[in-house]
Structure formats: structure tokens, C-alpha cells
Amino acid sequence: MHKTKVHSITDNRGGLVSLESGINIPFDIKRVYYLYNLNDEARGFHAHLKLRQFLICVSGSCTVKLDDGETSSNFTLNDPTEGIFVERLLWREMHNFSKDCVLLVIADAHYDECDYIRNYEDFLKLVRTDT
Ligand code: TYD
Numbered sequence: 001m002h003k004t005k006v007h008s009i010t011d012n013r014g015g016l017v018s019l020e021s022g023i024n025i026p027f028d029i030k031r032v033y034y035l036y037n038l039n040d041e042a043r044g045f046h047a048h049l050k051l052r053q054f055l056i057c058v059s060g061s062c063t064v065k066l067d068d069g070e071t072s073s074n075f076t077l078n079d080p081t082e083g084i085f086v087e088r089l090l091w092r093e094m095h096n097f098s099k100d101c102v103l104l105v106i107a108d109a110h111y112d113e114c115d116y117i118r119n120y121e122d123f124l125k126l127v128r129t130d131t
Helices: 120-129
Strands: 003-005 008-011 014-017 031-035 043-048 053-059 062-067 072-077 082-086 091-095 102-107
Touching (some): 062 082
Antiparallel strands (some): 003 082, 031 102, 043 091, 053 082, 053 102, 062 072, 062 091
16 A cells, blocks of 8 residues: 555646546546545545545545555555546545645546445454455
8 A cells, every 4th residue: 555646737827736547547447537626524434345546635634544454554645647546445534624725536437336345343244255
């Protein structure tokens, strides 16, 4: 689990980041969504059976906590040229949203509630039996 830098095309007008399947995103992009206008309530608190995602704070900052069932790590996202790949079976929580935070999420599948694990004990059971 680590943050990934994405290339920015920057000139005197500003920066431009392009996210492309098979170029800097290692999966086919099926869905893009973003969280914005956030308050101090943490979000997430789930894992996914299959879904792969890339999270990038395109404005402001937040903390992403990732837990693989054995260890958990906190990542500060505060740079629109730096994101984090969140693979399947990782418990994720998002905390400490700045007022101007816009958290962009790129995913390899459409929204499917059946892919969610929303109970932490179920998540631990699953990671311990997953092969
Ligand atoms: P939720 O999973 O609670 O968001 P978070 O993980 O950020 O805490 O999702 C909030 C609501 O939005 C919930 O009713 C499911 C719905 N939703 C969609 O309809 N499509 C989507 O792509 C996502 C991510 C959520």
C-alpha cells in the first residue's frame, strides 16, 4: 500500500493530469465518482469483494486509512498529482476532510451493493479465508 504519483503536464497556465486505462490506471475504467462538500464525518467503513479503485484528492485534503486485516496505514491525500490504488479486500475509511476536499474515485466496475463488505468482522473472516 503506497501512494502513486501521476504525471502532470504543467506550464505557466497550470497543471493537467490525464488518467487513462492501460496507461497510468491498470484497469478498465467503468465508473468515476467524487465526494465533495464534505463535513467532519468520516466515510467509507467498508471493503470490496472485487472492486479496484484509484483515489485522488483533486482539491483539498483528506486521510485515507487502509486495513488489510493485519495492518492498517494512514495516507494523507493532499496533492492532485498523487493518488492511491485501493485493491480488493481492503477495509477503507476516509477521515479529516478539508472544507475544499474533492475526492475523485476511479473504479473498474459499476456500482454494485453486492460487492460491499460493510461489517468489519465479516471482512476479517473473509481475508483470513481468502486464497
Ligand atoms: P456510501 O457507500 O455510503 O459512500 P462512502 O463509502 O463514501 O461512505 O454511499 C452513499 C450512497 O451512495 C449509498 O446509498 C450508495 C450510493 N452510491 C451510488 O449510488 N453509486 C456509487 O457509485 C456509490 C459509490 C455510492
